[in-house]
Amino acid sequence: KEKHKILHQLLQNSTSPVDL
Amino acid sequence: SNGETSPTVSMAELEHLAQNISKSHVETCQYLREELQQLSWQAFLQDEVDGYQSKPREVMWQLCAIKITEAIQYVVEFAKRIDGFMELCQNDQIVLLKAGSLEVVFVRMCRAFDTQNNTVYFDGKYAGPDVFKALGCDDLITSVFDFAKSMCSLHLSEDEIALFSAFVLLSADRTWLQEKLQVEKLQQKTQLALQHVLQKNQREDGILSKLRCKVSALRSLCARHSENLSAFRAVYPDIVRSHFPPLYKELFGP
Numbered sequence: 290k291e292k293h294k295i296l297h298q299l300l301q302n303s304t305s306p307v308d309l
Numbered sequence: 310s311n312g313e314t315s316p317t318v319s320m321a322e323l324e325h326l327a328q329n330i331s332k333s334h335v336e337t338c339q340y341l342r343e344e345l346q347q348l349s350w351q352a353f354l355q356d357e358v359d360g361y362q363s364k365p366r367e368v369m370w371q372l373c374a375i376k377i378t379e380a381i382q383y384v385v386e387f388a389k390r391i392d393g394f395m396e397l398c399q400n401d402q403i404v405l406l407k408a409g410s411l412e413v414v415f416v417r418m419c420r421a422f423d424t425q426n427n428t429v430y431f432d433g434k435y436a437g438p439d440v441f442k443a444l445g446c447d448d449l450i451t452s453v454f455d456f457a458k459s460m461c462s463l464h465l466s467e468d469e470i471a472l473f474s475a476f477v478l479l480s481a482d483r484t485w486l487q488e489k490l491q492v493e494k495l496q497q498k499t500q501l502a503l504q505h506v507l508q509k510n511q512r513e514d515g516i517l518s519k520l521r522c523k524v525s526a527l528r529s530l531c532a533r534h535s536e537n538l539s540a541f542r543a544v545y546p547d548i549v550r551s552h553f554p555p556l557y558k559e560l561f562g563p
Contacts, residue, residue, distance in 0.1 A: 293403050295556045299385045300395075300402055 333390035334471030419460035472503035
């Protein structure tokens with residue numbers, strides 16, 4: 290999990306950090 | 310060809326999946342096609358090309374890593390909106406994105422590619438292969454441009470690009486999948502939805518096999534990206550460690 294921390298975050302966030 | 314599909318998937322279900330994937334693609338495609346077409350006359354001027362070419366190798370690598378990472382964030386969002394993707398176990402979501410997100414970026418690149426001038430939308434304008442000279446990987450750049458050109462020659466519509474992107478992303482043959490069968494089921498449904506869309510759009514026979522050939526081309530492009538990154542990292546380990554986007558390092562880390 291630690292190895293893919295950001296991917297985990299992106300998958301769990303309901304809104305993406307990018308401004309869609 | 311007679312409108313029938315696998316007994317376990319109804320036509321309504323395929324139509325629904327095709328719509329879901331097309332909608333997800335449009336919502337997350339980073340640039341609208343009309344927007345890109347309007348910009349296509351804006352190519353970099355010679356002094357701007359010279360500017361990119363005279364950048365230090367590591368600075369140009371960092372810029373490209375940032376641009377790739379931005380594009381990948383949109384692909385992650387695309388994946389999340391595909392029906393069934395978030396129902397896969399989290400290990401498999403990560404395996405599919407690690408292996409497939411750059412492939413989808415390459416597929417999407419054909420939308421931002423101008424075949425007449427052999428240029429691609431990059432950093433605000435249309436750029437030819439010479440803009441990327443400072444990276445020091447001419448062969449990879451040539452292959453990426455050739456791939457975009459051959460994708461463009463298929464004249465795919467937005468819904469066909471969407472369905473093909475999902476098909477690539479949901480590849481059930483990736484190493485380290487835990488619930489391979491689930492991914493396989495989802496990919497089969499996506500392939501049927503892609504076939505359904507191709508039929509609906511009255512595409513010629515053989516378009517599906519042409520798309521299948523693109524799958525292996527995509528894998529080879531990504532393998533070459535990894536090789537070039539390893540070679541770069543061997544020379545500039547500190548640049549990668551301190552200046553490359555964390556998501557890029559997670560996806561393409563050793």
